[in-house]
Structure formats: structure tokens, C-alpha cells
Amino acid sequence: MIPSALFRPLPLFSIAAVLRLTLLVYGIWQDANSALKYTDIDYLVFTDASRLLAKGQSPYDRDTYRYTPLLAWLLLPTAAGPSSSVLFSFGKVVFALADLLAGWLLLRMLQARRGMTPERSGAFAALWLWNPMVATISTRGSSEGLLGVLTAGLLWAVERRRVSLAGVILGLGVHFKIYPFIYAPAIIWWMDAERAGGSVNQMRRPSIKDRLLYFITLSRIELAIVSLATFMLLNILMYSIYGHPFLLHTFLHHVTRIDHRHNFSAYNTLLYLNSADPSAPSSWHAESLAFIPQLLLACLLIPLAIAKKDLATSMLAQTFAFVTFNKVCTSQYFLWYMVFLPLYLPNSSLLRNPKLGISALLLWVGTQGAWLQQGYQLEFLGNSTFFPGLWLSSLAFFATNCWILGIIISDGASDKSAASTQ
Amino acid sequence: MRERITFFHPTDTGVLPENLNRDNGGLEGPVLETTREDRLTLGLDQLPAEVASVLNGFSHLHVAWNSPVAYRTLEPFAARLSPGLHVLFDPTAAGTSDKSDLCSLIQIFSHRDCSVDEANHSRKAIPTTITGPEGSLQPKQFFQPLEELSHFAKWLSSEVCGAEDDACQSRAQRLLSAAGLDITYDAASKTAKVSAFWPLKRQSVSVPFSPHRRTEVGILTLGNPPNLAPDHVGVSGILTTLGEKKQPSPALFAFPARHRLSSSHFSAAFLSPTGLHPTLQLSLIGNQPPKEDAECKPYAYLTLPKTIFADRFQLDGELFMASKNLTALRATSLPVDLEAPAYTTGAWGSSILLELAPPASATTQAWTVEVPLHLRYLKPSETGLESIEVPYPAVFWACSAEQGPEFSQNPFDRAHVGYDTLFESDTVFWHVEPRPEQGDRLVNTISVPVLNEHGSALIGVGTSLVVALGFGWVLWKLYSAVAQNGYQATPKAAEEKKNR
Numbered sequence: 001m002i003p004s005a006l007f008r009p010l011p012l013f014s015i016a017a018v019l020r021l022t023l024l025v026y027g028i029w030q031d032a033n034s035a036l037k038y039t040d041i042d043y044l045v046f047t048d049a050s051r052l053l054a055k056g057q058s059p060y061d062r063d064t065y066r067y068t069p070l071l072a073w074l075l076l077p078t079a080a081g082p083s084s085s086v087l088f089s090f091g092k093v094v095f096a097l098a099d100l101l102a103g104w105l106l107l108r109m110l111q112a113r114r115g116m117t118p119e120r121s122g123a124f125a126a127l128w129l130w131n132p133m134v135a136t137i138s139t140r141g142s143s144e145g146l147l148g149v150l151t152a153g154l155l156w157a158v159e160r161r162r163v164s165l166a167g168v169i170l171g172l173g174v175h176f177k178i179y180p181f182i183y184a185p186a187i188i189w190w191m192d193a194e195r196a197g198g199s200v201n202q203m204r205r206p207s208i209k210d211r212l213l214y215f216i217t218l219s220r221i222e223l224a225i226v227s228l229a230t231f232m233l234l235n236i237l238m239y240s241i242y243g244h245p246f247l248l249h250t251f252l253h254h255v256t257r258i259d260h261r262h263n264f265s266a267y268n269t270l271l272y273l274n275s276a277d278p279s280a281p282s283s284w285h286a287e288s289l290a291f292i293p294q295l296l297l298a299c300l301l302i303p304l305a306i307a308k309k310d311l312a313t314s315m316l317a318q319t320f321a322f323v324t325f326n327k328v329c330t331s332q333y334f335l336w337y338m339v340f341l342p343l344y345l346p347n348s349s350l351l352r353n354p355k356l357g358i359s360a361l362l363l364w365v366g367t368q369g370a371w372l373q374q375g376y377q378l379e380f381l382g383n384s385t386f387f388p389g390l391w392l393s394s395l396a397f398f399a400t401n402c403w404i405l406g407i408i409i410s411d412g413a414s415d416k417s418a419a420s421t422q
Numbered sequence: 423m424r425e426r427i428t429f430f431h432p433t434d435t436g437v438l439p440e441n442l443n444r445d446n447g448g449l450e451g452p453v454l455e456t457t458r459e460d461r462l463t464l465g466l467d468q469l470p471a472e473v474a475s476v477l478n479g480f481s482h483l484h485v486a487w488n489s490p491v492a493y494r495t496l497e498p499f500a501a502r503l504s505p506g507l508h509v510l511f512d513p514t515a516a517g518t519s520d521k522s523d524l525c526s527l528i529q530i531f532s533h534r535d536c537s538v539d540e541a542n543h544s545r546k547a548i549p550t551t552i553t554g555p556e557g558s559l560q561p562k563q564f565f566q567p568l569e570e571l572s573h574f575a576k577w578l579s580s581e582v583c584g585a586e587d588d589a590c591q592s593r594a595q596r597l598l599s600a601a602g603l604d605i606t607y608d609a610a611s612k613t614a615k616v617s618a619f620w621p622l623k624r625q626s627v628s629v630p631f632s633p634h635r636r637t638e639v640g641i642l643t644l645g646n647p648p649n650l651a652p653d654h655v656g657v658s659g660i661l662t663t664l665g666e667k668k669q670p671s672p673a674l675f676a677f678p679a680r681h682r683l684s685s686s687h688f689s690a691a692f693l694s695p696t697g698l699h700p701t702l703q704l705s706l707i708g709n710q711p712p713k714e715d716a717e718c719k720p721y722a723y724l725t726l727p728k729t730i731f732a733d734r735f736q737l738d739g740e741l742f743m744a745s746k747n748l749t750a751l752r753a754t755s756l757p758v759d760l761e762a763p764a765y766t767t768g769a770w771g772s773s774i775l776l777e778l779a780p781p782a783s784a785t786t787q788a789w790t791v792e793v794p795l796h797l798r799y800l801k802p803s804e805t806g807l808e809s810i811e812v813p814y815p816a817v818f819w820a821c822s823a824e825q826g827p828e829f830s831q832n833p834f835d836r837a838h839v840g841y842d843t844l845f846e847s848d849t850v851f852w853h854v855e856p857r858p859e860q861g862d863r864l865v866n867t868i869s870v871p872v873l874n875e876h877g878s879a880l881i882g883v884g885t886s887l888v889v890a891l892g893f894g895w896v897l898w899k900l901y902s903a904v905a906q907n908g909y910q911a912t913p914k915a916a917e918e919k920k921n922r
Contacts, residue, residue: 258763269881276799
């Protein structure tokens, strides 16, 4: 086993940094010496957009740039030189640093829990910090690592009762990638008077009006106003500079896209079928109702049931539900919930009951592997595996995810896990 | 209405004037290995009214068709295009942005109505524009695969010829064996030129006389007039005008040529397996430029139907391009959606101009070029597979000419063929002959995996059922969790909070 001394902060972060530095340097080497690039296609989209920005153009002049202009701004230094220059990797360094910062926030939150030795909290933080998948994704230049630090930062700010900061992060996160809005109801619900340090209602039988008044606390109002203001200010600013293309590519595109191309989502084959023949009278359009189970779970039911007991686990379950029930799902989306795993696992039944944990892991990897195998047959060999191969494996992966989600929910609601966070 | 018929034969054959029979005003000659071009020049008022009104919407129009069947040719008929029907046009200032004009034009060649996609009720046939050298104005372009000219021939014989005009009727029939067709219209001169081309093969040198038009006939071969200027083609032979008493007169003249034949040839094939990201491999024989004293670079001009496209962002980076024996992507038509399925794509397809990187060795050698492409999703089918056809590209060496030749002096010039306007106006194109590896078609077929229709019913029900079950399971877990433990913070946690 790994000596526990390595989980102390200094070696913990040194190893995480060395891992990313090695991948970064290796990536530069591979890009310079092989026709097969290490750098993610998306990174070329971001940096092209930054280059356009540097020339005074709109980042949306780059096809398939579907992000906030903030990302292109952030990566402006990459536009200073050719793609062979050191500065070109600036964005990857930012993403990798974001990983490390997210890891540090996770560690702080773990340390704040009762009965956790520094080594034990370090070991759980290492699930994120030393995770090769996380390190690879950010050093290849995918921006998902930024979401990791935003969501971890949001939870950290809430747990530390830094309401304004939480509001700013929440507004920024939703502006960046929409989906973090699902955390708003959980945080609001969690922030009751006891936690927020307001006056505790002592009435035995409060009326509905009293309950309502009791619900509306200063910190809840503060969070709502600050997050909404941040979100709207950013949008107004971007809209005033980049106009309609900003709205179109950052938000509207994600509402109207067809997502006909094969991906992990259970809806995928149905979407392809119905997009090809939208007028077919016999076809089921279940996908047009897909947002109902997705939003019911992610925004309402899960936060109501477990946010007050264990906010971190609630956010994990919400993200997990959002990704599982989404109409499009790629492996980068897994990063969205992986950032919460170190906070959930310490008290989870997946660890308490190794058989359960190993079964869940094997099923999650196995059904994904089956899908990837079918996807390889389709994408590279040209075999028509859409039906039944890809369809069945995506349903199997979906079923596995639902089962795991059930476990996470049970854990989050049980008194054992009962977040011994402050 | 004027007509010009030109036979070009190899220099080692020929026909003596005394072997030409000129009874009945027409011309009867022997069977000879030769090419043939018929060119008809018409005023706008000599065209059917519906066609004339369509042409009025364009300031310049070039419709060019090349046969998908491999053929041999001779200079000066060296120009090559991807097989299929190409339309290049400049709308008039009044604006023929409405594509109904384009579509009614294309309906002369194909029974498919290009303005409406029956299955989707969506508009298609959106023309594209290729980006040229900075500031240069490029025509709009449209392409559609077209196997043969039978629809056009039928239209000609019923709408244009008139039942009793036998010469015209047989002319229309002959189009079925043509290898190329060009129709150009210029608003400035209000004239349309229609040229049909028959490839090098044994055919009879005979032209019937028609009193309806003046017909010039030339029987020519490459010749060497004295003081032949660089980039010029010399021609010798005999010229005559039908219906006139004069004997055929000998001719020796020269003109600058935009299109030349290089001595090399190539074939194109997709690497197996094609998957969803097929690679088109061009196998070229000969890496030497056709001209030593000029600056020459090899290019491939691809015309891709909407089912397949090149990612212009992928075709970048020195190492990547060099590994495919490519130098750079020099031009691409726009718009090209990089994600949409074929059935929601409005544009007809796309065209790209790639500069190739030949091996530098001094000795002649064979080499290959790889072009990475991507398939769009197609509609589900009965078998789970759909065949698509991808025409051969035009491959050529583009060489700078020595002293700005006036290509328009060339009576056989073929301009506005899609790629020529992407180069300096004095560029000479040395064409590499396309030769299929197997068979005689200049088209590659790919089998595209699509969703099998047999699953349609099950996919709808099955997906809904599984999602409902999964959702139900999670709801049940939520319910039992809340029923057991409530939703409030546990006393322990609450206690802790108070003690803080």
C-alpha cells in the first residue's frame, strides 16, 4: 500500500503537481513529434477563439466555440505566439492549477470534518489530486477542470458561511456552464436559520405564514441576489460586447441542439431516430420530456431529501442525476461529479461494504467498456452497431448509474453519513 | 445561332481532304481515333422563354458536367473536374439569392427537385462560396452528382428541337455518349455557349448539314507553328464551313492554354476500414513538376457531397499535414457545418483545395497523399448501411506562366471551373489524369453505418421503459430514505451546529 506519509499536504500536492507537469511536458513533446496530437481538439477551439479575440474579432467567429467569452479572455496569453511556443500551453497550466486548487479546497473541507486524521483526509483528496483521468483531461486542455474548482469552491464557501462569495461563484458557474444552477436549491434549502446563524424559531406550531417568513432569511436573500446579479451582470456585459452570437452559442445552442451523434446518454439512439424522421407519427418522443425526470431529481427532490443532512452528498447526487438523465453525455461530464467523490466516500456504504463498492465500480466501468467497444466498432470499423449494441449498452450504463445514484441517496439520507462537517 | 464542331486527333493519324465527302452540304469522313467538341452559340432570344428568364437572374453562369466514366483526352481539352454537375454563378445585382432559379435550372438536368427535400420538408440546395486569395470575388457554387445527360437530352429533344428537326434530335441523342458538357452565359453579351465533348475514341468524322445555322468544322491536331510562344499550344489541320462551296482550307495557328496535360496519372481510394472518419488516399505516379523552368506546385481540388466533409480546423499543423504528404489547406467553401447530420444540412456539400507535398527525390517515383475526412450521420435504413458515392478530385500542377498569357484568345478555353479563380489569372494547370484502380468509374463508394430501421419501434418503447424504471427506482430510494430518516438535519448534526 501507499505509505500514509505521502498523504501529508506537501507530498500530496507535490506528487499531484509533478504528475501534471510530467503530462504537460510529455504532451508538448508528443505534439511536436507525432502526427497524433495529445492536445484536445477543444483546446484548439479555445485558443483559436483567443487568437481571434487578440485580433479584435469575436470568439464566436470560430466555428464550434460554444463557451462564454470569459474562457477566450482567460486564455489570451496563448495568442501571443505560434502553437509551438511555450505560451501556447498557458491555458493547460491554468486548468491544471485549477485542479490543484480544487484539490486544496477538498482537503480543507475534509480536514474540517470530525475524526479525520490529516493522512486520511489527504488520502481522499488524492482521489481527485492523483486521479490520472482528471490530470489527463486538464493537461490535454479541456476546460472541465475549471468547473471542478468552481463547484468545489462553491461548496467550500457555503460551508464556511461566506455567502456573498458563494453567490459570486454560483453566478459565475452558471454563466460558465449552465448546469451549476442545480446547486442553488440545495444551498438555499441547506442554509436554514440554525446554520446561517439567524434567530431560531421556537414556536411549537408555526402557521404557514410564519413558516414562510421563517424560510426567508437574510443569507438566503443575500445568496439569491448576489448570484443572480453576478450571472446577469456577466451576461449583460458579454451581450453588450458580442451581441446575439453570445446568447446563441453559450446558451441557446444547448437548448436546441439535436445530439444525434452517439454518446453515453440513454436517449441517444432515440434522438438519432427521431431527428432523422421528425414527422413519423408512430415514433415516441419521450426525449422531449427528458427534462422532467432530470430536473425533478437534480433540482427538487434530491436537494429536498438530503441537502440538509449532507450538502456535499446532495450535490454529488444532484450532479450524478443530472448527468445520468441528460440527453447528451460524454466522459468529460463524469468530471462534474467526480470532484465530490472525496467528500462522499469516507462515510459511504461503498467503502463500508467493499463488496458493494467493488460491484458498483466494476459495473460502472464494465457497462461503459461495453459501450466503448460498440462505439469503436462503429466509429473505426464502420459496423452498424447503433442497434442493438450501442443502444443496449447505453441503457445498461444508465441502469447502473441509477442503481449507484440510489446508493448515494440512501447514504446521504442516512444518519450515519450525517455530514460531520461544521 | 452559330455552331462549331472540332475534331482533335493524335498526330500519328489524320484524314486527307480528298477523303472528305461534301455532298448534300454536310461532311462525311472516315472513322478515326479522335475527340470531338460541338459548340453552339445562342442569343438569349433564341432560347426557350423559361430558360431565358432563368438566365436573366445571373450576371455570369457556368454549368459544367463531367462523366463519372473514365475517359481519355487530348490537348487542348485537358481540363478536368470532379465527375458530376457543377454550377458556378454570380447573381445579378438585382439579387438572385432565391435558389428557386438555381433549382429550376438544375431540373433541366435531373428529375430531382432540389429546392425541397421530400422527406424532411426542409429547404436544401444552398449554394456555397469558396474563399479565395484575399479580396478576390468568387462565384457561388453548387454541385450535384449526375451520372449521365439523359434527362438533359430528353429536355432538349422535346423543348428545344422541334419534332421535325432531325439534325437537332440526333444531336440530342448523341449527348448520351458525351464525357463533358459546358454551358456558359454572360449577361454582358447576352449569349449562351453550349459545348459538348466526346473523348478520344474511334468515331466517324461526319457532320450533317443544317440550313438553320452556320456550321464551322475543324479537323485538327497538335502542330508546331514557327516561333511558338511559351505556354502556347500549336495546332494544324483543316477548317471548313458547311454549305459553302469553298474547299477546306489548311490552318496553322497557336494560342495560350490554361489547361495542359501532364504525363502523370493518379487513382483515388478510401483506406479500409472506412469507419465514420474515412481517409481518401490519392496514389500518384510521378513526382516531377511538368515544367522545369516555372514555379509549379501540385494540388487536389475535392468536391465533396454533403454526406462527407473535411474539417478545416483539423487540416492544420505542419507535422500532421506532412504525415499525410500535404502542405496546406489553401481554400475551403463555406458554410460547412462540422457537426450536423446530412439530413439537416442545407448546403449542397463542400469543396476544398489542398496543396500536396511531393517527395523531393530527383528520380521519378510513385507517392501517396492522405486526406482525412468525416462522414455525416445519414437517415436510418433497412440494412443498417447506406452507400454513398464520392467523386474523384481534380489533381493538377499549378505553374506560373512566363508572360501573362491572354487565355481568352484560346478558342477552346474552359474558365470558371471552380479552382481556376483561386489562383493568379495567368496560372497554367497541368492536369494529372485520373485512372480508376478497378473498373472505369471515377467515383468511390463508401458504406456508411446507420441505424437499422428494424429497431425503431423497440427503441422508442424500450428507452422510455428503461428511463421510467430508472427514474422510479431513484424515486423509491428517495422516498424510503425520507420515510426512514426524514429530511431535516440529524440531531447530531444540528447539535454540532449549535455548539459551534
